[in-house]
Amino acid sequence: MLEVKELHVRYGNITALHGISLNVAKGEVVAVIGPNGAGKSTLLLTIAGVVSARQGDIMFDGASIRGMAPETLAARGIVLVPEGRHIFGSLTVSENIGLGATTRRDRNQVPADIERVLDMFPVLRERYRQRAGKLSGGEQQMLAIARALLARPRLLLLDEPSLGLAPLIVRQVYEVIFELRRQGMTILIVEQSVHRAVAAADRTYVLNSGLVVMSGRSAELHGTAAFDAAYFGIDEPAGGQ
Amino acid sequence: MIFLQNAIDAISLGAVYALAALGIGLIFSIMRLINFAHGELIMIGGFTLYGLAGQPYLVMALAAVLAVAVMALGMERIAFRPLRNANPATLLVASFAVSYLVQHVILMIFGSRPMGIDFLPELGGSLEFGGLRLPKLQLIAIVATIALMTSLALFFRYARTGIEMRAAAEDFTMARLVGVRANRVIAVAFVISGVLASVVSLYLVAQAGTVSYKMGVNLVLMAFVASVIGGMGSLVGAALGGFLVGMLSASLQAYLPVDLRAYRDAFVFLAFISFLLWRPQGLLVSHADQERV
Numbered sequence: 269m270l271e272v273k274e275l276h277v278r279y280g281n282i283t284a285l286h287g288i289s290l291n292v293a294k295g296e297v298v299a300v301i302g303p304n305g306a307g308k309s310t311l312l313l314t315i316a317g318v319v320s321a322r323q324g325d326i327m328f329d330g331a332s333i334r335g336m337a338p339e340t341l342a343a344r345g346i347v348l349v350p351e352g353r354h355i356f357g358s359l360t361v362s363e364n365i366g367l368g369a370t371t372r373r374d375r376n377q378v379p380a381d382i383e384r385v386l387d388m389f390p391v392l393r394e395r396y397r398q399r400a401g402k403l404s405g406g407e408q409q410m411l412a413i414a415r416a417l418l419a420r421p422r423l424l425l426l427d428e429p430s431l432g433l434a435p436l437i438v439r440q441v442y443e444v445i446f447e448l449r450r451q452g453m454t455i456l457i458v459e460q461s462v463h464r465a466v467a468a469a470d471r472t473y474v475l476n477s478g479l480v481v482m483s484g485r486s487a488e489l490h491g492t493a494a495f496d497a498a499y500f501g502i503d504e505p506a507g508g509q
Numbered sequence: 510m511i512f513l514q515n516a517i518d519a520i521s522l523g524a525v526y527a528l529a530a531l532g533i534g535l536i537f538s539i540m541r542l543i544n545f546a547h548g549e550l551i552m553i554g555g556f557t558l559y560g561l562a563g564q565p566y567l568v569m570a571l572a573a574v575l576a577v578a579v580m581a582l583g584m585e586r587i588a589f590r591p592l593r594n595a596n597p598a599t600l601l602v603a604s605f606a607v608s609y610l611v612q613h614v615i616l617m618i619f620g621s622r623p624m625g626i627d628f629l630p631e632l633g634g635s636l637e638f639g640g641l642r643l644p645k646l647q648l649i650a651i652v653a654t655i656a657l658m659t660s661l662a663l664f665f666r667y668a669r670t671g672i673e674m675r676a677a678a679e680d681f682t683m684a685r686l687v688g689v690r691a692n693r694v695i696a697v698a699f700v701i702s703g704v705l706a707s708v709v710s711l712y713l714v715a716q717a718g719t720v721s722y723k724m725g726v727n728l729v730l731m732a733f734v735a736s737v738i739g740g741m742g743s744l745v746g747a748a749l750g751g752f753l754v755g756m757l758s759a760s761l762q763a764y765l766p767v768d769l770r771a772y773r774d775a776f777v778f779l780a781f782i783s784f785l786l787w788r789p790q791g792l793l794v795s796h797a798d799q800e801r802v
Contacts, residue, residue: 318682342688354683356676363672370673371688415687 269294269454270315270423275324277307277314284310286478287324292423297445297455299469299486301462302499306475308458309351312425315456316348317341328423343371345422351431351458353412357401361392364400364411368418378418385414388444406437413444424448426457430464442468462499466490474498513641519759520752521647524654525712527751529732530739531661532705534747538678539698540593542600543733543741546584548725549611550703553580554710555720556615559626566629574707581703582696590692615722623721628714650712657708658748661701665744670697678742731758734781740791749792754781 270292277285285307292298300308313319315326317338326334333341356364365385369378386393389410395403400411409429416424429445430438442464448455449468459465466472466486474482474495482489482498489495529547536544557576561569588607592600632646665671670693677684677694685691709728714720735754739746757780761773769776 316686318686337691338682338685339688339690342686348686350683350686354680354686356679356683358679359672359675363676366669367672367676367684367687367689370669419688 269296269329270456271327272311272315273325273327275311275314275326276322277310277319278322279310279319284478285314285321288475288478288480289324290473290480290483292454292456294454295452296471297449297453297457297469299465299472300456300458300475301460301465301472302475304460305477307478308460308475309427310478311475312348312427312456312458313350315341316346316425318348339371342419345420346425347416347419347421347423348425349412349416349427349429351427353405353408355400355403355408355411355415357399359400360397361400361403361411362396364415365392365418368415371419381418381420385417388417388447389414406433406440409433409437409441410444413441417448422454424453424455426455428459429457430459430461438464462490510640515760515763517643517647517651518763519756521644521650521755522759523752523755524651525709525751526728526731526735526755526758527748528654528657528705529709529728530735530747530751530754531658531744532702532709533729533732534736534739534742534744535698535702535705537736538742538744539674539681540589540600540695541597542589542604543597544584544589544702545601545604545729545733546588546607546611547702547706547732548729549608550577550581550584550706551710551713551725551728552615552720552722553577553611554707555714555724556619558628558710558714559624559720562626562628569628570711573710574704577707577710578700578703581699581706585695585699590695593691593695612722612726619722621722623719623724625719626714627718628711630718632715646712646715653708653712657705661744670694674698731755731777734778738781738784738791740793743791743793746791746793 272288272290275285275288288307288311290298290300300311302308310319314321317336317340321334325332328344328346333344333346356367359367365382369381372378386396391407392411392414395407400408403411413429426445429441433441445455445457445468457465457469466489469486472483472486472489473480476498482495529551533544533547536542554573554577557573558569561572584607588603589600592603632649635642635644636648665675673684673689674694674697676687677689677691681691684694713724713728731754732751735750736747737750738753739748739750754777758773758777761776762770765773765776
């Protein structure tokens, strides 16, 4: 469904991605992990059309989407929950959720979908008329995911959904991710904290300094010495291909 | 009684400044552009009225609204869209360029002397109201401003496009990520800004009875001051700032010693500078800027 080919991205003079290739099949959950500064967020921002690539290509459903505007990609079903959540703090919870449905053509089904996400995140129902800026960090993360779901994403991009959240909240967020996985949603998830992401994903890519240093089925990768070496960038022969 | 009279003058001037400040604040809140060419939108409205002098007033007014809205869209399309990702200083300079260009094109065509035009001269009169003389034009300005602001508030609160615009004003990239079309919200913002500018032109022409290529310049400067006082990026702030500056200006006109009245604007700007020393961020801080800090 998604195929990233030899992607090069630069910010000014700093190269953030040095030729990354990865793919995500329909219905698959794929994790990209790696330390801070590995280029994980840049990868998602490039797929979502916020950052433009210098070289390489991004294919979605077999067609190139490189260079398309974020709103065009959103309309095609590529939906990003960015790092730091980026909810609209001055708008109400209800308006935030409603904005998630901006690209929907089947307007008559939107109310039912809103009900569904409110059942998924009961906290949001309690705070439906409040300003989103007043929510706690965990509630904002749930709102960001709820807003994304309203778009009925075909490919959901999650950037560090556990960042800065209390362990209990992280567990709740991942329960939702597991539920979405059960429903067959295609998800590309980026994480710094390895364990949950790898547990949730079918396959994992390890990114370091703008390169894919390792990839494979999550179950086979996790816990091996080579995996740790790749993650921390220690010079050791990498395996697990 | 004289106080009430002055109060109405003050409020109506405040209303006009508020409309101009809202036009500037709206564009700024969405694309961080301080559009000094807003004054030329007002001026184009005036010249549209001039060009159609003699037609029914309603035709003149509607044509002016339409012409200014089209002009605003054109400015965006030709001058500002290519610079959308440029930094705010570049955008500001571009808006000065547009402003001078439009002024000088009009100067070349019509010359520099103000030209007289009859537009709704009936509004020059007053209503007598228990000893109080209420100038009709001022009353209409106040009522029109309240009506426009109420409809804008409803639009931003309930219309889908209005909510999309608030989202875009707070976090433009995120708004695009949920599918808000950048070109569309910016175009709508320019159209609204143009409509607000055209209403200001209607008022100015009805009040002064003249048009000139510089008719928007002073007003837009005051409107800019007003939007800074209100807090750049906050629409409620822009409206509030407009009322405050207009009311201050009209009150100075009424209460300064006669010898000093010619220097009214100097006092306005003195007050502005003192205000900035006290509260440089403006009265209301927009959410987007709060987060950026």
